[in-house]
Amino acid sequence: MTANPPARAPALRVDGLAKTFGEGGEAVRAVDGVSLSVDHGEVLGVLGPNGAGKTTAIKSMLGLVLPDAGTVEICGVDVHDEPAIAYRHVDAMLEGARNVYWRLTVRENLRYFAGLGGVDPGRLTERHDRLLESLDLADVADTVVNELSRGMKQKVSLATTLARDVDVVFLDEPTLGLDVESSIELRSELRRLADGENVTIVLCSHDMAVIEAVCDRIAILQDGRVIADDSMSELVNVLREKRFSVTTAGPIDDELAVTLRERFDATIREPAAQRGDEQGNERDPGDGSAPERMSGDESATEHEAEGNAVTIDATGIDAEAAAGLLDALRSAGRPLLDVETAEPTLEDVFLRLTETGPGGGSEPTAASVGEQPDDSAAGDTEVIADGER
């Protein structure tokens, strides 16, 4: 039993974690050999499409799901062999607004979860005050949680997770239901915890903005496996795809289209509205305008409507090649309407790596599935005791 683990043990070490639900033909391999290591004070983002196994992986790391194989150590303590000792170092927010007691006030919840974590809440009053202040909950500290909005409840849940001082915090969709301002406050609080208090954070979210803003490293899960695990900048570099876009006026004849494709591996697209065609892939141009139709694999004759704006995208080309592309357009007499370059975003990386395509939608979380635990919903005939949350 190691209450005080070796100083150099990583905050979280996962090795060969695997979990299959069901048997035979109906077996589902939810987690398939996940291995990770997260340092103290590091913020790891966990991304993955629906059904990628994120929640099962996280719950397996926490011992809430018993894995079939693999080991998980939190601060050097094996979670499955010595869960109670491992839990001295970790807390988690898994169910959003649901996992607090709605009939207690915000502060009472903090005190309860501190005690549940084994710390006399009387010693943590200052910490709780600061936490309430930083999450903008100070004004409602003595309000019963049931009376708060969904977003506020979410923040209360987060606050209770941080109610005692731990080495590692797992957060599953912490920004779900938060307004923009609260989400920004949360980001800065998470960064402060990591930078100022050396807290390790494992953050699972569909909110790319939060992941980008907060995480030092990102692990992408698909089909229960880690398909990428690297820093934000390295992940983006993997794509090596700075996009160079030129908008010109049509038409683009066959000869020019062939030149653009063969010399610059360019994609030619035009606004969907101008084509009146509802088929094909849509793509958000990323500038707030309407999605545009991809048409890079179509013949150039489809772009010959006089005056139509046509955009040519070339990815991964250098400045010289970009100049060559502009020359080719000029030589063909096509006027330049707009020129822009764009760095790939985390979303681009995510979509490319998981190949889910746009519009994958967000994963329904436990919070969204089972929210609003109405006290009258079940057990109306329950007699007494701790029947009220």
Next chain:
Amino acid sequence: MASAKGAEPTADDRGERGSAPSVLALIRVVLHKQFLLLVRYPLNTASQFATIFAFFLAIFYGGQAVAGASLTDSLDGLIVGFFLWTMSTVAYAGLSWNVTREAQWGTLERLFMSPHGIGRVMGVKTAVNVLLSFLWGGVMLALMMAVTGQVLAVDPLTVVPLLVLTLGSVVGIGFAFAGLALVFKRVENLFQLVQFAFVGLIAAPVGEIPALRLLPMSHGSYLTSQAMAEGIPLWGMPAWELGLLLATSTAYLLAGYACFHLAQRRSRREGLLGQY
């Protein structure tokens, strides 16, 4: 964890990262939460209490109308039985219903992640529930005696140990059904049936059929009745009776907890813990 006087406070004392959890802190917050909920929602508390008391009044006055004077002969038994039923229901509900509710609220997984370990957390919650059941039972007993004019012997040195042993088997049943709830989820109807089954266990004719002593609660109910209705003190009871009560109560408690332990393992193996 208190440090030795004059010594530097340890990491545990300060509640620092990785320090050993304080059981006192756990007891304190569980008690406090229970107290807050009782006083914060007095109408809710009162209505629950009134429901049970109204049930007693219906039996008492209904019985008088039907059975007349003969009810008086069994009134002691009725009061003790109702007293025990009130307490056992509170102690039982605090486990079975509570685990179901915690699963619904999404707080159950947080209990499992306590550094105290789920066993200790459930143990403290149960102890607090048993304390609460004494409060409810005591108030109910006083009201029943006031309404019926029947005065029973309430020697704490005799009654409290007998009640604790009787409730031991109830807690065992509570753990077993809480475990069922972890695996099979919506089993509230079963919970209600069990609460009514308590009536049968409490009223079991242990005096006529000695083997019924082996049932949960029945033996404890029989001895508590003797103590309260006939004024027999604990030290006036045969040692073998008390020994048997201790043994069966402990056995039911341990068996119930073993069921809960196995069920929570299965629930975690199948990924059901946080689901409802």
